[in-house]
Amino acid sequence: MPSEPAPSTNESTFLLSALRENIRLDGRALDAYRPISLTFGSEYGTADVRLGKTRVLAKIACEVTTPYPDRKFDGIFTINTELSPLGSPAFEVGRQDTTELLLSRVLEKTIRRSGALDTESLCIVAGQKCFHLKATLHVLDHDGNLVDASCLALVAALLHFRRQDIEVKGEDVTIFDVREREPIRLTIQHRPFCVSFSYYHNGEVMVQDATLLEEQCRQGEVVVSMNRFGEVAQIAKYGGAPVDGLSVLSCTTAALERVKGFDRMVTEALKADEARRDEGGLMAELSAENERPTGSMLVGSEN
Amino acid sequence: MASSTILLPGETVPHSQLPESKKGTLTLGPNLRHLPQAPPASISILPTSSGLLQSDAKKIALWLDTPHARYAPSVGDLVVAQVHHSSTETYHVMLTPQTPYALLGQLAFEGANKKTRPKLEAGDSVYARVKAAGRGEDVEIECVSPNSGKADGMGPLKGGTVFNVSPAFARRLMMGPGKGGFVVLEELGEKLKFEVAVGRNGRVWVESGSVRATVAVGRLLVGCDEGGWGVEEQRREVRRAVREV
Numbered sequence: 001m002p003s004e005p006a007p008s009t010n011e012s013t014f015l016l017s018a019l020r021e022n023i024r025l026d027g028r029a030l031d032a033y034r035p036i037s038l039t040f041g042s043e044y045g046t047a048d049v050r051l052g053k054t055r056v057l058a059k060i061a062c063e064v065t066t067p068y069p070d071r072k073f074d075g076i077f078t079i080n081t082e083l084s085p086l087g088s089p090a091f092e093v094g095r096q097d098t099t100e101l102l103l104s105r106v107l108e109k110t111i112r113r114s115g116a117l118d119t120e121s122l123c124i125v126a127g128q129k130c131f132h133l134k135a136t137l138h139v140l141d142h143d144g145n146l147v148d149a150s151c152l153a154l155v156a157a158l159l160h161f162r163r164q165d166i167e168v169k170g171e172d173v174t175i176f177d178v179r180e181r182e183p184i185r186l187t188i189q190h191r192p193f194c195v196s197f198s199y200y201h202n203g204e205v206m207v208q209d210a211t212l213l214e215e216q217c218r219q220g221e222v223v224v225s226m227n228r229f230g231e232v233a234q235i236a237k238y239g240g241a242p243v244d245g246l247s248v249l250s251c252t253t254a255a256l257e258r259v260k261g262f263d264r265m266v267t268e269a270l271k272a273d274e275a276r277r278d279e280g281g282l283m284a285e286l287s288a289e290n291e292r293p294t295g296s297m298l299v300g301s302e303n
Numbered sequence: 304m305a306s307s308t309i310l311l312p313g314e315t316v317p318h319s320q321l322p323e324s325k326k327g328t329l330t331l332g333p334n335l336r337h338l339p340q341a342p343p344a345s346i347s348i349l350p351t352s353s354g355l356l357q358s359d360a361k362k363i364a365l366w367l368d369t370p371h372a373r374y375a376p377s378v379g380d381l382v383v384a385q386v387h388h389s390s391t392e393t394y395h396v397m398l399t400p401q402t403p404y405a406l407l408g409q410l411a412f413e414g415a416n417k418k419t420r421p422k423l424e425a426g427d428s429v430y431a432r433v434k435a436a437g438r439g440e441d442v443e444i445e446c447v448s449p450n451s452g453k454a455d456g457m458g459p460l461k462g463g464t465v466f467n468v469s470p471a472f473a474r475r476l477m478m479g480p481g482k483g484g485f486v487v488l489e490e491l492g493e494k495l496k497f498e499v500a501v502g503r504n505g506r507v508w509v510e511s512g513s514v515r516a517t518v519a520v521g522r523l524l525v526g527c528d529e530g531g532w533g534v535e536e537q538r539r540e541v542r543r544a545v546r547e548v
Contacts, residue, residue: 002401004400005385005397005400005401006426007426008385008426008427008428008465009424009426009427009428010427010428010460010462010463010464010465010508011464011465012426014462014463014464014514014517015464017514018514018518021514021515023514023515023518024518025464025466025518025521025522026522027518027522089400089401090401
């Protein structure tokens, strides 16, 4: 069974002694991130996030299915993480290791359970038809901090995604092709982002955006998910060593600053992408024809 | 140094690229293979991998540079290896991740006998020379020079840290001052005191007593590898790094 090879004793002891002096091997400050880039694909709902050497691609797909019988008014939203050997030879196809398990669990808690996506807006006919939104995360390169990169990619992709327009007349549902009617944005209620902190020396040293080597040497991690208004979606602490309660508080303060930066970055990237798509200002014309208040998907516009 | 001839497996090395020599035999380096049974008129040197063709007229050598390929051990290479586990007579060491372990004899150290051999733990690093590497056999390494029986700088690496660079960069770095196009180590050596062991497997061990200086040396090497700095840029970056230390 392949696994990430353990760092040599030289590397791990040096890293720990360097962190004692507040020095990181790549010259960053303890609370600094590696350079981040966010790009969108030509299709709606693809976001590519690079965080240093880490690279994650998020892709959203949508199809029509029947809703769960106990949730008649909700659409279905699933998050799927793909850690293939493409990202690191330590990942195996078809085997779920702890990295993948923790990643999907954190994303689940951050985005799905915090109600970031309004699943009710995915309902077409109650109890009969709804949209099934599938988000897939492909880890293309793994150099640590998959959680933050994946969450950023997923939120960006959700914001970028447009689903096909529908029209309901009684029991009849018409789904319009993207060429017939301008596709519609998803109803996103808030944008939560993950910020993970790795801790060393019994919580005395906290580091943001750990590389793979730093992740291998850490005692544990604290993952804070919140939106830019400081509303915490979840806090998770993994790893054995105890963490001081006050340092968790300082984590949330630091996370808020970081999340605000993420939010701004996503907004700007979306704006730039929209400007790129809006050749000759045609987009405004298209959207004006279809404009409707969000959240009123159940009511056909022409009824 | 730079060559613009890209060769793919199955192509042949063009005549014009062969180093001109009146005497001496042509030495073939990595990723090239000679086919002795080919008719004499045709060129019988074939690339076994894709890469850039390099030649050295002085040494009458020809080899194929594959900058991003995984390191393949060949006899005589100096490598920085990491001990994975030990058995009765050998250490099983890792040259590159996700590849079969190489073997390092427990007595393959300078002046080592059953009583004085160095005790290595899992995770320790050694600087060693590839002793045997062939198709279908285990890669063997040793920490003692076969001719003199001396360590020649090889042996366990204590302290410091290891940085990862590309194998091609490591090879060029080992060519010596100026030859591979890198002057980082020489420039740094004038200003800082440090020890360095460059492994052909793309791992560079650096130790300098102070954390700050070690990180500075390592970052310059990694930056030089990833940024492809020219000589002037290397000097400038070295000056900046030394100021910060």
